[in-house]
Amino acid sequence: MTSDTIATRPAAASRREMVLIFRLMGEAFALSVSCVHEILDPIPPTVVPNAPTFAPAxxxxxxxxxxxxxxxRRLDMPPAPADAASRLIVLELPVSGVPTRLAILCDAVEEVFEADTAALETVPSLGARWPEIYVKGVVRHTDDLVILLDTDTLFRPDG
Amino acid sequence: MEDVNPALGAFVQEAREILENLETMLLDLEGQPQPEQIDAVFRALHTIKGSGSMFGFGILARFTHHFEDAFDKVRDGLLSIDDRLIDLSLKARDHMSALLSCGGDCDEAEALEASTEAGRLLRSLSDIVSSTAADAPHPPAEASRERRWRIRFRPEASALRNGMRPDLLIAELAEMGRITISFTAGDLPALSDLDPATSHLCWIVELLTRQPLSEIEAVFIFADDAELNIADVTEQAQPAAKAAPAPRRPPEAAGENVRVAASKLDEIMDQLGELVIAQARLSQLATATSDPDLETMVEEVERLVTGLRDSTLSIRMLPIEMVFGKFRRVVRDLSAELGKDVALVTEGGETEVDKTVIDRLSEPLVHMIRNSMDHGIEGAQARLAAGKPAQGTVSLSARQEGGEILISIDDDGAGLDPEAIRAKAVERKLLSPEAQPAEEELFQLIFAPGFSTAKQLSSVSGRGVGMDAVRSTVDALRGSVDVQSRRGRGTRVTLRLPVTLAIVDGLLVRLGSSVFVIPLASVEECVEVDAAEQTRDSGRTMLCIREHLVPFLELDAVFAQAQSAEPRRRVVIVKADGQRLGLVVDDILGQNQTVIKSLSQYHRGVEGFAGATILGDGSVALIIDVASLARRALSQRHAQRTAA
Known part of the structure; x- marks a missing residue:
C-alpha cells in the first residue's frame, strides 16, 4: 500500500492546477492562476472605434x-454595466506566440482553488450555449460547477 | 543558439561591419587608389579569414583566402586595379556576405560553396592571381628571408567558453611555415578541480616563415584578451627570456564607445515614456494643489525629465550616411545594367535620424533611386540632344527642419510626363476620364498601388511594386512624400519624416466624451464649422476655405459613434497623402507632446490609428493616423456608392 501511494502521488499532483474562480452572470468560471497578473477595480476604458467587438477598448x-x-461577447452573454463587485482581471499570457498583457472584466472574483484537472469533465454538447472551443471542461467545487476556460482559444485575436 | 556565445556574436557583427566597409573601400579604389586603401582592403579580408576559421566559418575563410591572394598581388604592385577587378571584388564581397549569413559551416553554406556562381568567382580570382604569377619579377623584399619566430600564447581563462579555438589558431600558424609546438601545463589544477571549459595551458610555438610579423599578429587578432608574446629568434639560441612583447593592436577606443543591443534602448525608451506620463500627471496634481514648494519641485523634475528624454533620444540617433553609403553600389550596378552613366551625389549625410527610421528607410530609398535611374535619367544620346551632359546625376540629400527630416532624391532626367500619368491613371481606373486634377495631385498618383509608367519591364523597376511600397513605408513612419517635376529638367521626390518615432507632438481633440490625438505634423489649420454646414444633409461634404474646396469627414460617423449634438463644432484641416482633408470634431483641447505606445495585436489591424498614449489625467487616448483614416473613409464612400 505504502509503495503504491508513493508511486501514484507525483502523477496525481501533476494533474492539479491552481485556478482563479470568477463570476459572470452567476456562473463560476475559472482560469489558471499562472497567467493572472493582477486583479484591479474597474478602470474607465477608452473605446477603440471600429475595433473587433470582442476587444472593444x-x-x-x-x-x-x-x-x-x-x-x-465571446461566451454569447448580453452586456452588463459594471457594479461595485466588478473586477478587472489583468492576465499575461502568450497570444499567437507573443507575450501579451490583457484585461477582462468580470462580475466578481471569488477565490483561488486547486482544481483536479484529472477530474475535468467535458460539457455535454447540449449542456451550454457557449461556443465549445472556449471551454476546457467542468470541475466540481463544493456544490458548484466551475467552468474552466481555454485561454488559448478564448484570447485568439482572429476569432 | 547563436546568442549564447557572445564572442561568436561579436565576430558575426564585426565581420558584417567589415564587409559593409569593404564595399565602400572597393568603390573608393575606383578613383585613384592610394596604397593605404589597398592595405585597408587587404587587412579587412585578412581579419575575416583569420577570425572566420577560428569561429567555425571555415568555408568563408577558405573563400576569403583566394580573394585575399588577389589583393596580396595588388599590394605588391603585381596586379593593377581595373574595372574588372573591382567588379569581381564586389561580387566576391557579396558572396562572403552570403556565407556569413549562413551562420557557420552548415549545409546552406556548403550549398553556396558548391554553387556555380562561387565556382566562377573562384576561377576568376585564380585567373587573376595566376596571370600575374608568370610575370612576377620577385617576391616582395620583406618576405624574402625566412625568419624564426617564437610565439608564446596563453588564452584568457574563459576564452574556450567564448568559442575560442586555439587549435585553429595553431593550424593557421602551421599554414604560414614550419612549426614546432610545445606547451606548459604548470597552471593545471588537480584533476578533481579541473574545469574542462577553462583554459589553463600556455602554448609556445616556434615558427619558421617568410611572412612578416604583422601577418603573425593578424592570426591572433580576435584573441584580444590573451597573453601574447611574439619574438624574433632568428639569430638566437635561447631567446625565451628576452622575448619582447609584440606591439598589440590598440583596443579600438574601447573606452569611447559601447555597443548596446537595440532592444535595451527600446526598453529605456519605454520606461522614459512612462516617466514622461507620470511627470505630466504630477504637474497636473501640483497645479491643482497650488503649493508653491511643490510646484517648484515639479518644475525641476520636468526640466530633468526633458533633459533625460532628449539625451535618450539622441542615443538612438544615427547619421543617415549609414543608408546613403549603401547606394553607391546600387547606382554603380544599375549604371552597368541599364547602360546609363549616372553619378551619385550625396549631401547632408551627417544628419541624424532615429535608428528605427534608418532601418526602414533603406528599402524605399532603393526603390526611388531605381526609379530615378530607370525612368528619370535618359540615355546618353537623348541627354546630349537635350543639351545636357551625357552623364546623369542622381543626388540624395538630407536635412533637418524642425522636428522633421527632409530627404530628397533629385535627378536631372526627363521629368514626369503629366499626360502619360493621366492616361495611365485613367486606364488603371485610378482617375475618372473627366477629372482635371492639379499637376501636384497627378504626380501623387505614381504612388498608387499597381501604377507603373515604364513602357517596358526591366529587372530594375516597372514591376508595379515599388513606389506604392515607398508610400506605405513612409506612412508607417508617419511621414509624407512630395513630388516636384519639370519636363526635361528632372524630378525631385522629397520624403518628410519625423526625427523620432517615440514621441509625437499632438493636437488633442474631443469627440463626445472621448479624446483623440492628431499628430501636429499633419495638421495645417483649424477652422470653425459654419452653422449652416451643420444642418446640411444634402450629402455635400466639402468646405470652401479661401477659395479652395476641402472635403471633410465627420469623425463621429467614421468612428461609428452617436451623432454629435454639439452646437459649435470645429474642423481640423490635415494633409493626408498630399491632399487637404477636414476632420470634424467637437472641440480642440490643446497641444501636447505624447509618447506613442504601439497597439496590441487585437487593435493593430484597426485602420485609422497609429498607436495610443496616456494623457495627463491617466486616461488612454488613441493617436489618429490621418493617412490610413482617409483611405478607410475613401473605401467606405466607394462601398456606399456601389451599394446605392
Whole structure:
C-alpha cells in the first residue's frame, strides 16, 4: 500500500492546477492562476472605434496600455454595466506566440482553488450555449460547477 | 543558439561591419587608389579569414583566402586595379556576405560553396592571381628571408567558453611555415578541480616563415584578451627570456564607445515614456494643489525629465550616411545594367535620424533611386540632344527642419510626363476620364498601388511594386512624400519624416466624451464649422476655405459613434497623402507632446490609428493616423456608392 501511494502521488499532483474562480452572470468560471497578473477595480476604458467587438477598448494599467477583452461577447452573454463587485482581471499570457498583457472584466472574483484537472469533465454538447472551443471542461467545487476556460482559444485575436 | 556565445556574436557583427566597409573601400579604389586603401582592403579580408576559421566559418575563410591572394598581388604592385577587378571584388564581397549569413559551416553554406556562381568567382580570382604569377619579377623584399619566430600564447581563462579555438589558431600558424609546438601545463589544477571549459595551458610555438610579423599578429587578432608574446629568434639560441612583447593592436577606443543591443534602448525608451506620463500627471496634481514648494519641485523634475528624454533620444540617433553609403553600389550596378552613366551625389549625410527610421528607410530609398535611374535619367544620346551632359546625376540629400527630416532624391532626367500619368491613371481606373486634377495631385498618383509608367519591364523597376511600397513605408513612419517635376529638367521626390518615432507632438481633440490625438505634423489649420454646414444633409461634404474646396469627414460617423449634438463644432484641416482633408470634431483641447505606445495585436489591424498614449489625467487616448483614416473613409464612400 505504502509503495503504491508513493508511486501514484507525483502523477496525481501533476494533474492539479491552481485556478482563479470568477463570476459572470452567476456562473463560476475559472482560469489558471499562472497567467493572472493582477486583479484591479474597474478602470474607465477608452473605446477603440471600429475595433473587433470582442476587444472593444483599452485601459491604462499603471502606465501600460492594455487591451480590454470582452469575454461576455465571446461566451454569447448580453452586456452588463459594471457594479461595485466588478473586477478587472489583468492576465499575461502568450497570444499567437507573443507575450501579451490583457484585461477582462468580470462580475466578481471569488477565490483561488486547486482544481483536479484529472477530474475535468467535458460539457455535454447540449449542456451550454457557449461556443465549445472556449471551454476546457467542468470541475466540481463544493456544490458548484466551475467552468474552466481555454485561454488559448478564448484570447485568439482572429476569432 | 547563436546568442549564447557572445564572442561568436561579436565576430558575426564585426565581420558584417567589415564587409559593409569593404564595399565602400572597393568603390573608393575606383578613383585613384592610394596604397593605404589597398592595405585597408587587404587587412579587412585578412581579419575575416583569420577570425572566420577560428569561429567555425571555415568555408568563408577558405573563400576569403583566394580573394585575399588577389589583393596580396595588388599590394605588391603585381596586379593593377581595373574595372574588372573591382567588379569581381564586389561580387566576391557579396558572396562572403552570403556565407556569413549562413551562420557557420552548415549545409546552406556548403550549398553556396558548391554553387556555380562561387565556382566562377573562384576561377576568376585564380585567373587573376595566376596571370600575374608568370610575370612576377620577385617576391616582395620583406618576405624574402625566412625568419624564426617564437610565439608564446596563453588564452584568457574563459576564452574556450567564448568559442575560442586555439587549435585553429595553431593550424593557421602551421599554414604560414614550419612549426614546432610545445606547451606548459604548470597552471593545471588537480584533476578533481579541473574545469574542462577553462583554459589553463600556455602554448609556445616556434615558427619558421617568410611572412612578416604583422601577418603573425593578424592570426591572433580576435584573441584580444590573451597573453601574447611574439619574438624574433632568428639569430638566437635561447631567446625565451628576452622575448619582447609584440606591439598589440590598440583596443579600438574601447573606452569611447559601447555597443548596446537595440532592444535595451527600446526598453529605456519605454520606461522614459512612462516617466514622461507620470511627470505630466504630477504637474497636473501640483497645479491643482497650488503649493508653491511643490510646484517648484515639479518644475525641476520636468526640466530633468526633458533633459533625460532628449539625451535618450539622441542615443538612438544615427547619421543617415549609414543608408546613403549603401547606394553607391546600387547606382554603380544599375549604371552597368541599364547602360546609363549616372553619378551619385550625396549631401547632408551627417544628419541624424532615429535608428528605427534608418532601418526602414533603406528599402524605399532603393526603390526611388531605381526609379530615378530607370525612368528619370535618359540615355546618353537623348541627354546630349537635350543639351545636357551625357552623364546623369542622381543626388540624395538630407536635412533637418524642425522636428522633421527632409530627404530628397533629385535627378536631372526627363521629368514626369503629366499626360502619360493621366492616361495611365485613367486606364488603371485610378482617375475618372473627366477629372482635371492639379499637376501636384497627378504626380501623387505614381504612388498608387499597381501604377507603373515604364513602357517596358526591366529587372530594375516597372514591376508595379515599388513606389506604392515607398508610400506605405513612409506612412508607417508617419511621414509624407512630395513630388516636384519639370519636363526635361528632372524630378525631385522629397520624403518628410519625423526625427523620432517615440514621441509625437499632438493636437488633442474631443469627440463626445472621448479624446483623440492628431499628430501636429499633419495638421495645417483649424477652422470653425459654419452653422449652416451643420444642418446640411444634402450629402455635400466639402468646405470652401479661401477659395479652395476641402472635403471633410465627420469623425463621429467614421468612428461609428452617436451623432454629435454639439452646437459649435470645429474642423481640423490635415494633409493626408498630399491632399487637404477636414476632420470634424467637437472641440480642440490643446497641444501636447505624447509618447506613442504601439497597439496590441487585437487593435493593430484597426485602420485609422497609429498607436495610443496616456494623457495627463491617466486616461488612454488613441493617436489618429490621418493617412490610413482617409483611405478607410475613401473605401467606405466607394462601398456606399456601389451599394446605392
Amino acid at each position: 483599452l485601459v491604462n494599467v499603471r502606465g501600460a496600455i492594455v487591451p480590454l477583452i470582452d469575454i461576455r
